[in-house]
Amino acid sequence: MRLVKKLLFRVLFYFASVLLGLFFVLPLLWLFVTPFRSDPSLAVRLPANPTLQNFIKVVNNAYAMRAFANSAIQALGSTFLVVMLAALAAYALSRVDLPGKGIIVYILILFSSVVTGIAAMVPLFFLLLQLGLIDTHLGIVLAFSGGFLPTGIFLMKDFVDSVSLTYEESAVVSGASKVQIFKDIILPLIGPGMVVVAVFTFAQIWSNFLLPFILLRSNSKMPVSVAIYTFTNEIGMPKIGLISAYSLLYVVPIISLYIFTNRRYGFKFYGGIKG
Amino acid sequence: MISKKTAFFFLLPALVLIFIFLIFPAFWTLYYSLTDYSLLGASTEFIGVQNFINLFTSARFWNATILSFEFVFFSAIIGQAGVGLLLAMLFHRKSGWLKKLVRNLAVASWLIPAVVVAYAWAAFLDKEYGLLNQIIGIFGFTGIDWLNEVPMGSIIIFNIWRGAAFSMLLFTSALKTIPPSHFETADVVGASLWDKIKDIVLPQLKTFIGSDLALITLWTFNLFTPFLLTGGGPGRQTEILPIYTYFKAFKYMEFGLGAAISAVILFINLTLALVYLNYLKAE
Amino acid sequence: METSVKFEDLTKEFEDVVAVDHLNLKIEKGEFFALLGPSGCGKTTTLRLIAGLEQPTEGKIFLNNEDVSSYPPKERDVAMVFQDYALYPHMTISENIGYPLKVRGVAKEDRQERIKEAAENLQIGELLDRRPSQLSGGQQQRVSVARALVHEPSVFLFDEPLSNLDARLRIEARTFLRHLQKELGITTIYVTHDQSEALALADRIAIMEAGQARQVDAAQKVYHEPADTFVANFVGSPPMNLLQCRVNMEGETPILETENNTISFTNLENRLQRLKERDELILGIRPEDMDLTLNVDQDEQLTGLVGEIYAVETLGAQVLFSVKIGNSMIRVREMSSEKVSQLAVGDDVSVEINEDRVLYYDAEDKALIN
Numbered sequence: 001m002r003l004v005k006k007l008l009f010r011v012l013f014y015f016a017s018v019l020l021g022l023f024f025v026l027p028l029l030w031l032f033v034t035p036f037r038s039d040p041s042l043a044v045r046l047p048a049n050p051t052l053q054n055f056i057k058v059v060n061n062a063y064a065m066r067a068f069a070n071s072a073i074q075a076l077g078s079t080f081l082v083v084m085l086a087a088l089a090a091y092a093l094s095r096v097d098l099p100g101k102g103i104i105v106y107i108l109i110l111f112s113s114v115v116t117g118i119a120a121m122v123p124l125f126f127l128l129l130q131l132g133l134i135d136t137h138l139g140i141v142l143a144f145s146g147g148f149l150p151t152g153i154f155l156m157k158d159f160v161d162s163v164s165l166t167y168e169e170s171a172v173v174s175g176a177s178k179v180q181i182f183k184d185i186i187l188p189l190i191g192p193g194m195v196v197v198a199v200f201t202f203a204q205i206w207s208n209f210l211l212p213f214i215l216l217r218s219n220s221k222m223p224v225s226v227a228i229y230t231f232t233n234e235i236g237m238p239k240i241g242l243i244s245a246y247s248l249l250y251v252v253p254i255i256s257l258y259i260f261t262n263r264r265y266g267f268k269f270y271g272g273i274k275g
Numbered sequence: 276m277i278s279k280k281t282a283f284f285f286l287l288p289a290l291v292l293i294f295i296f297l298i299f300p301a302f303w304t305l306y307y308s309l310t311d312y313s314l315l316g317a318s319t320e321f322i323g324v325q326n327f328i329n330l331f332t333s334a335r336f337w338n339a340t341i342l343s344f345e346f347v348f349f350s351a352i353i354g355q356a357g358v359g360l361l362l363a364m365l366f367h368r369k370s371g372w373l374k375k376l377v378r379n380l381a382v383a384s385w386l387i388p389a390v391v392v393a394y395a396w397a398a399f400l401d402k403e404y405g406l407l408n409q410i411i412g413i414f415g416f417t418g419i420d421w422l423n424e425v426p427m428g429s430i431i432i433f434n435i436w437r438g439a440a441f442s443m444l445l446f447t448s449a450l451k452t453i454p455p456s457h458f459e460t461a462d463v464v465g466a467s468l469w470d471k472i473k474d475i476v477l478p479q480l481k482t483f484i485g486s487d488l489a490l491i492t493l494w495t496f497n498l499f500t501p502f503l504l505t506g507g508g509p510g511r512q513t514e515i516l517p518i519y520t521y522f523k524a525f526k527y528m529e530f531g532l533g534a535a536i537s538a539v540i541l542f543i544n545l546t547l548a549l550v551y552l553n554y555l556k557a558e
Numbered sequence: 559m560e561t562s563v564k565f566e567d568l569t570k571e572f573e574d575v576v577a578v579d580h581l582n583l584k585i586e587k588g589e590f591f592a593l594l595g596p597s598g599c600g601k602t603t604t605l606r607l608i609a610g611l612e613q614p615t616e617g618k619i620f621l622n623n624e625d626v627s628s629y630p631p632k633e634r635d636v637a638m639v640f641q642d643y644a645l646y647p648h649m650t651i652s653e654n655i656g657y658p659l660k661v662r663g664v665a666k667e668d669r670q671e672r673i674k675e676a677a678e679n680l681q682i683g684e685l686l687d688r689r690p691s692q693l694s695g696g697q698q699q700r701v702s703v704a705r706a707l708v709h710e711p712s713v714f715l716f717d718e719p720l721s722n723l724d725a726r727l728r729i730e731a732r733t734f735l736r737h738l739q740k741e742l743g744i745t746t747i748y749v750t751h752d753q754s755e756a757l758a759l760a761d762r763i764a765i766m767e768a769g770q771a772r773q774v775d776a777a778q779k780v781y782h783e784p785a786d787t788f789v790a791n792f793v794g795s796p797p798m799n800l801l802q803c804r805v806n807m808e809g810e811t812p813i814l815e816t817e818n819n820t821i822s823f824t825n826l827e828n829r830l831q832r833l834k835e836r837d838e839l840i841l842g843i844r845p846e847d848m849d850l851t852l853n854v855d856q857d858e859q860l861t862g863l864v865g866e867i868y869a870v871e872t873l874g875a876q877v878l879f880s881v882k883i884g885n886s887m888i889r890v891r892e893m894s895s896e897k898v899s900q901l902a903v904g905d906d907v908s909v910e911i912n913e914d915r916v917l918y919y920d921a922e923d924k925a926l927i928n
């Protein structure tokens with residue numbers, strides 16, 4: 001009786017796992033097979049004659065490549081700004097007894113979850129218009145930085161808090177100067193935290209569609225997320241081969257970052273922090 | 276190591292950016308929502324709550340609001356949290372390739388950029404060639420045009436697929452906080468699976484479930500991605516609030532009205548965020 | 559170069575606590591000096607003031623009669639060993655030890671030589687290429703000492719450096735530190751709340767309470783003649799027995815009345831006058847300065863302290879008896895012997911006191927009566 005029950009549970013476990021696995025994998029299959037087909041279509045077919053032709057088309061498409069560069073500029077620029085400023089702010093919040101710092105952190109987290117791209121798109125558009133930053137990389141970078149800094153500061157502060165102050169004090173007593181302490185002690189110790197914040201910020205900005213869709217106008221500045229979307233309408237017919245290959249290339253940095261963080265730090269999970 | 280003055284200068288650049296690009300826009304939205312600002316009208320006038328009156332008497336607004344609530348309730352609260360909890364419990368204290376594979380697939384669905392998954396799903400749901408209809412065909416059913424015939428159902432399933440990983444990850448780490456001895460004790464007295472869920476998991480995960488629901492509700496409520504699948508159509512059948520806002524502000528250029536919708540969204544967001552932060556404090 | 563350390567009215571206040579309260583102390587050149595006291599009494603704060611990690615609210619610190627109160631840490635030339643060692647996890651042991659030299663701009667070759675020398679001094683020469691996480695607690699402790707001595711500081715500061723070690727290692731490390739300090743002759747200030755550590759290591763000890771020094775004396779003196787009941791209670795394990803009693807004069811003989819016993823001492827000599835002046839006083843008696851005798855005859859009216867054995871604990875060669883006398887408990891330490899092994903819980907015993915070793919404390923200001 002017990003054995004039967006146990007067996008039943010095992011069968012149920014495998015059945016449920018396989019079903020859920022299928023649920024997650026089926027919609028993605030198309031993405032991974034189509035780019036290698038010589039006759040790309042909306043159907044999922046294993047490539048009869050695997051080809052890299054679609055990728056070559058992407059590489060030869062100036063607009064597509066330009067969009068890659070734009071994505072890189074915007075995502076890397078914002079990430080750099082977020083990581084640097086978040087590290088400075090988090091260090092100050094963690095190490096110095098500032099009046100009302102609990103409130104500051106609370107307000108930052110509150111606003112970063114309340115003011116989403118949707119809720120702020122109208123004023124953000126006009127703000128950049130007034131500042132002359134509409135349709136510029138800088139405008140996008142600043143808008144993203146403002147949005148991601150609170151979470152960056154929050155993550156970074158947690159990290160700095162976990163690094164014991166005695167490392168710095170020990171260096172002070174050893175006779176190190178402020179610059180030496182920063183370079184030799186603080187930076188290496190909080191470096192991993194900065195990497196985590198960087199990966200987290202980069203991945204989200206790289207994928208973001210809404211802000212560039214609203215804040216950019218000219219094709220020459222569009223990141224991949226918007227560029228892919230416009231491929232459909234270019235000649236009335238979607239270029240399936242091109243789109244699928246381009247999509248796959250676009251996904252590569254995200255998947256690599258995931259594998260990298262997973263290997264290096266274990267995919268640390270920060271409850272309640274995304275977008 | 277640093278003085279209060281230095282600390283202030285460390286904080287300043289971040290706070291300035293956050294203020295200009297995050298906090299200020301929120302208040303500016305509120306201001307715009309009280310004006311008749313648009314690209315058509317020559318001058319911008321202060322019109323009080325007129326936008327809100329127009330909004331609340333507009334059938335299209337109520338259509339969007341109801342759709343948004345449906346979308347949040349079925350895709351996030353029931354779907355993502357349910358599937359996430361199921362996944363977390365299924366693999367709790369298990370190991371092996373199957374667990375790794377399924378979890379990684381779920382996380383991949385969550386991490387891949389929205390535009391890409393939108394394309395993948397458009398192909399998946401295509402009437403003639405889509406994989407879904409092919410599979411249905413094997414079982415002898417005729418496929419349908421999912422995005423046109425059951426548009427709301429399609430984006431709900433899509434969003435469950437898209438976001439279940441977050442709840443799974445949150446519940447997985449939450450389950451780890453329950454001491455294994457609790458399950459062992461339950462096993463000893465011969466509790467059924469449902470008893471375990473009812474008596475151990477749910478009570479101990481209460482705050483985690485609360486946080487999870489508050490967050491996924493907030494995010495789903497603000498999600499623009501369905502636009503990439505259906506563009507709000509057919510007709511207005513999937514015109515949830517974010518898409519409605521976008522149309523009003525950027526297609527019809529009625530910025531004042533767009534801002535009024537944003538203000539409503541801000542208010543709902545604020546409520547949800549306060550609920551969430553309350554749970555954070557409770558933890 | 560040997561250095562003396564002096565505090566003048568050294569005071570440190572945090573928002574609502576006075577961590578160090580008008581401390582006046584002089585620590586001699588080459589001395590091994592311990593700051594001993596319960597948790598929160600201001601030991602760490604004192605050390606951090608010397609290192610320059612905190613600024614005094616009031617008062618001055620002198621190194622070799624030079625007022626360094628306003629100097630930054632770098633110019634004080636002290637070295638500090640932290641309780642958690644603070645070994646930099648991203649550096650090798652060699653880099654850790656060499657860090658104070660590196661920031662002082664010592665050339666690389668010279669540095670290597672001195673790292674090696676310091677490491678050999680502490681018998682960790684073979685660990686130089688490892689990382690801190692690959693060392694045991696005892697090894698980490700040695701590395702932190704090596705890092706402190708590598709640049710030959712004028713003063714060593716230790717903040718409970720042994721508290722993270724297990725009991726055996728702690729005694730080993732203690733002996734080693736004592737040896738090393740005498741060999742190097744560097745003035746050392748050592749913070750601990752473990753009185754046996756302070757007694758074993760230090761030439762002199764300052765017993766601190768609430769930011770003030772209650773007694774500053776040689777280790778032997780602190781143990782044998784605690785200056786007040788606080789020190790008496792803090793030093794020694796188990797601590798000294800303190801018995802409150804009233805003084806009744808029967809002619810020229812003072813009779814000491816405890817809760818429910820009377821004690822009369824014959825041999826009071828020169829203390830007599832001072833006892834006479836008081837109505838009440840506190841007796842301080844070390845556990846080893848008493849003896850237990852079994853009360854065989856129940857009827858006989860015994861003089862001295864009479865009580866019942868409450869617990870017996872064996873401490874290696876010695877046995878510790880807790881004896882309940884009225885509402886108070888006193889502890890008596892006996893050498894293990896046949897006679898002692900006959901005593902058991904519940905026995906009625908009388909406690910004999912070695913009169914010569916009794917200390918008398920004022921009931922009001924709790925200070926030792928000489």
Ligand SMILES: Nc1ncnc2c1ncn2[C@@H]1O[C@H](COP(=O)(O)OP(=O)(O)OP(=O)(O)O)[C@@H](O)[C@H]1O
Pocket residue numbers: 572573575576577595596597598599600601602603604751
């Ligand atoms: N940075 C600070 N801010 C506020 N109060 C402090 C600070 N540092 C120490 N104190 C307070 O000063 C008093 C003395 O602290 P200190 O750390 O010197 O004690 P200690 O003798 O080293 O104790 P322990 O044996 O527990 O280490 C304590 O009441 C402590 O709470």
Ligand SMILES: [Mg+2]
Pocket residue numbers: 601602603717
């Ligand atoms: Mg301390």
